[in-house]
Amino acid sequence: MTEGSKDGGSSPFEGDRIELTDDQLRTASLPMVLAGRVKRRIDEVGHAIIHGR
Incomplete structure (x- = not known):
């Protein structure tokens, strides 16, 4: 077990691949999903302002 492993299992960074469960x-x-949604909304507002919707 590596330092920082919370669940008592092995580190997902050990070996050649990073392995994660679905959860x-x-x-x-x-965070990336939320950032993408925020960016999309900002783009929509900017488009509406520029094109006068």
């Missing part, structure tokens, strides 16, 4: 992947990708 870990969803948790890790959540």
